[in-house]
Amino acid sequence: MSKKKKILGIVCERSVDLKKRVKNNKLVEKDNVSILEVTCSGMIQPIMIEEAFKQGAEGVFVMGCQIGDCHYREGNKWCQERLLGTRPPNIKKTVPKEKVRGYWLAKCDYGTLIDKLNHFEKDLDALPAPEVKS
Amino acid sequence: MYKETLEKLQEATITFEKGLNKVFTQQYNPFYYHGAVPNFFMWTLFITGLLLFVYYQPTLDSAYISVNFITTKLPFGNIIRGLHRYAADAMMIAVLVHAIRVYFTDRYRKYRWIAWYSGVVLLIGMLIIGITGYILVWDERSYMIVLAMTDALKQIPFLGLPLAKIFVNGDVISHYTLAMSFFFHIGISFSLLFLLWLHYLRISRPVTDVPLGLGLLLLSSIMIPASVYPVASVNPAVLTKLPTQFPLDWFYLWIFPMFSGMPALIVWTIVFIATTLLFALPFLVTDKEKAPAVVSLTNCVGCTLCAKDCPYEAIYMVPRTDHPKYKQLAVVIDARCSECGLCVGACAFKAIDLPQNHSKEVITKISDLLKEPA
Numbered sequence: 330m331s332k333k334k335k336i337l338g339i340v341c342e343r344s345v346d347l348k349k350r351v352k353n354n355k356l357v358e359k360d361n362v363s364i365l366e367v368t369c370s371g372m373i374q375p376i377m378i379e380e381a382f383k384q385g386a387e388g389v390f391v392m393g394c395q396i397g398d399c400h401y402r403e404g405n406k407w408c409q410e411r412l413l414g415t416r417p418p419n420i421k422k423t424v425p426k427e428k429v430r431g432y433w434l435a436k437c438d439y440g441t442l443i444d445k446l447n448h449f450e451k452d453l454d455a456l457p458a459p460e461v462k463s
Numbered sequence: 464m465y466k467e468t469l470e471k472l473q474e475a476t477i478t479f480e481k482g483l484n485k486v487f488t489q490q491y492n493p494f495y496y497h498g499a500v501p502n503f504f505m506w507t508l509f510i511t512g513l514l515l516f517v518y519y520q521p522t523l524d525s526a527y528i529s530v531n532f533i534t535t536k537l538p539f540g541n542i543i544r545g546l547h548r549y550a551a552d553a554m555m556i557a558v559l560v561h562a563i564r565v566y567f568t569d570r571y572r573k574y575r576w577i578a579w580y581s582g583v584v585l586l587i588g589m590l591i592i593g594i595t596g597y598i599l600v601w602d603e604r605s606y607m608i609v610l611a612m613t614d615a616l617k618q619i620p621f622l623g624l625p626l627a628k629i630f631v632n633g634d635v636i637s638h639y640t641l642a643m644s645f646f647f648h649i650g651i652s653f654s655l656l657f658l659l660w661l662h663y664l665r666i667s668r669p670v671t672d673v674p675l676g677l678g679l680l681l682l683s684s685i686m687i688p689a690s691v692y693p694v695a696s697v698n699p700a701v702l703t704k705l706p707t708q709f710p711l712d713w714f715y716l717w718i719f720p721m722f723s724g725m726p727a728l729i730v731w732t733i734v735f736i737a738t739t740l741l742f743a744l745p746f747l748v749t750d751k752e753k754a755p756a757v758v759s760l761t762n763c764v765g766c767t768l769c770a771k772d773c774p775y776e777a778i779y780m781v782p783r784t785d786h787p788k789y790k791q792l793a794v795v796i797d798a799r800c801s802e803c804g805l806c807v808g809a810c811a812f813k814a815i816d817l818p819q820n821h822s823k824e825v826i827t828k829i830s831d832l833l834k835e836p837a
Contacts (some may be wrong), residue, residue: 337833346474354832363832368820371772372804375811380826384833395481397495398571401803402774403668408808417768418811437478 333361334387334453336446339377341370341393346436359446368369370394371404375411375420382424388453389440390430392442403435427456466748472567491677497561499673503681504554505655511547512652519599521645522638527699534695544760551593554684555714558586572745573666574775574801581661583741588658592651593715598644599663600695603706609636610705611719615727636702665799667776754818755800756792756807762814765791769806769815775799778806778815 338356340347347356347364356362367373370393381389389414393405410416412431420429430449434442480494487493489509493500518537533540562582565571571579594612598605609631616627617750628634632643663669673681696707711720723732755777770778770793783792793806793815806815807822816822 335833337829339829355824365825365828365832367825368802368804368817372808372817372820374808374822377822377825377829380832384830386833395477395484395489397489397492398477398480398731400568401801401805402666403772404774404803404805404808407772407805411808418809435477435481436474437481 333359334450335385335392335437336362336388336449336453337381337386338355338364338390338392339370339373340366340391341404342366342368344370344392344394344436345434345438345442346431347439350439351355356446358443362446369399369401369404370408371399371401371406373408373411375418375424378429379424382428388428388430388449390432390446390449392432392434394433395435396433409433412422428453467570469567469748476564476567484688487553487677491674492681493673493677493681494560494564496670496677497557497564499670500677500681501554501557501561502659502671503673503678504550504557504685505687507527507550508547508554509552509652512541512649516546516649519645521599521641523601523636523641523700523702524638526599526641527696528831530600530696534693541693542686542689545692545694546685548694549685549688551596551680552712552714555589555593558589566744572748573750574777574799576745577664578662578666579745580742581658581664582740585655585658585662587667587738588651588655590715590718592648592655593712594718595644595648595651597650597712597716599641600696600701601641602709603698603700604709606636606700606702607706607709608716608719609640611722615722615730617729619731637726665776667774753797753800753802755797755802756794756795756804756815756817759814759816760792760813763789763792764812764814765793766812767790767791767793768809768811772805772809773803774803775801777801 336359347366350357351364354363354365356364370391373391378389378391391408393408394400396405396409399405407416409431411418411420412429414420420426430445432442432445480492482699483492483494489495497736518529518533518540520526530544534544535541537543565575565579595609598608613631615629616630617623619626630640630643632639663671672678698706700706711717713772718730718734721733765780765783767780770780775797778793779796780791781794782790795806802817802819804817805819813822
């Protein structure tokens with residue numbers, strides 16, 4: 330079994346309640362998952378996701394509130410559309426899309442988040458290893 | 464204490480709605496259209512009201528007869544009348560749910576105060592429309608409403624007598640009383656549209672329509688009671704006979720049991736205090752100082768993406784002449800800014816940022832987080 334993949338979550342502070350579940354910016358339950366909270370998922374710039382991969386993240390997930398319910402009305406919708414590539418600014422093509430996930434969960438959905446992360450890790454493990462250029 | 468309770472309520476509301484997704488699915492969850500649902504009922508009321516308007520006659524002699532004619536003689540007349548009545552009740556329920564939800568989820572103050580204030584006025588307007596609507600039928604209940612309301616209005620110091628005179632449209636109940644109620648009923652209904660414009664002001668792309676599936680569900684929620692429990696008038700009003708008993712609509716006529724239970728002046732004081740409290744509500748919680756988004760003059764290229772994405776119409780574009788290439792500049796209206804950062808997400812040029820949560824800081828944080836040994 331390979332080492333656990335390094336995952337970064339850029340997370341809306343109003344979606345899943347992580348206050349007691351994050352220590353040193355890492356999920357207590359999964360220490361390979363770093364968490365960065367922002368005001369709203371709509372604030373996440375594509376550059377931020379690009380930067381995460383540049384800095385060595387092996388998977389990035391973006392989390393916002395339940396679609397249909399954003400505290401700031403449209404943040405999660407815009408973020409989702411950006412991930413899907415239908416709303417500018419677009420994510421650069423160099424970003425490996427298969428390593429990016431968007432989760433839209435409400436405050437009470439911690440269990441679902443962990444399920445989804447487990448699934449994400451499995452998917453990442455199943456990806457072919459990158460070719461090493463010598 | 465107050466703040467903590469509100470936070471608990473917010474969490475409970477969101478959890479409850481999330482649970483409803485299992486029944487309705489996210490796409491049709493009425494709570495995600497809590498503003499559009501009252502709107503749906505309002506348009507139902509406008510359309511059914513228009514149909515009733517064609518045959519209704521606002522005079523003491525013929526009001527009751529014309530309403531009965533609509534109900535019994537006209538094809539589908541009883542359904543239209545039933546829809547008008549049940550949609551009114553449904554709209555009141557939907558509006559209360561809407562108001563309670565925005566209150567519980569903390570979406571009623573600061574940059575949204577104008578929506579809250581216009582909402583309170585809309586609610587008062589709805590109550591007046593409801594009460595005058597029950598007068599139009601001119602049965603015993605209507606007569607009692609006019610009598611009780613006139614008495615109650617007279618108790619208000621200074622303003623009371625003129626108000627009562629306007630309400631009755633003269634010194635005694637006459638044809639003009641009904642004409643006045645008719646005028647209030649329809650006139651205020653149309654003024655709702657103006658208030659709704661205020662209600663939507665500073666909200667980009669307000670959600671005013673429900674999806675078709677939900678619309679059909681809502682329609683059936685008033686269509687079924689309208690056909691199973693048809694609405695009927697009670698006995699016709701006779702001016703020489705005081706009515707004794709009649710059924711009440713608790714959504715609109717709740718004030719009348721209060722009038723019979725205590726002096727009218729106390730009831731008016733309670734109503735006044737409650738309204739004042741509603742108006743004061745947005746200012747009961749204090750917040751940190753405001754730090755609206757800031758545009759960088761050197762980085763802004765005038766692409767308008769932030770202005771398009773702003774959910775509160777807080778950003779607008781102005782022409783600029785100081786730059787050889789870029790013709791427009793984004794400007795933030797501080798009072799409207801919610802500090803949500805959606806504009807930051809929309810900007811590809813690092814030109815707009817929240818001072819307390821700068822995108823540069825976020826990017827440094829990302830690299831810091833990933834540098835730590837996993």
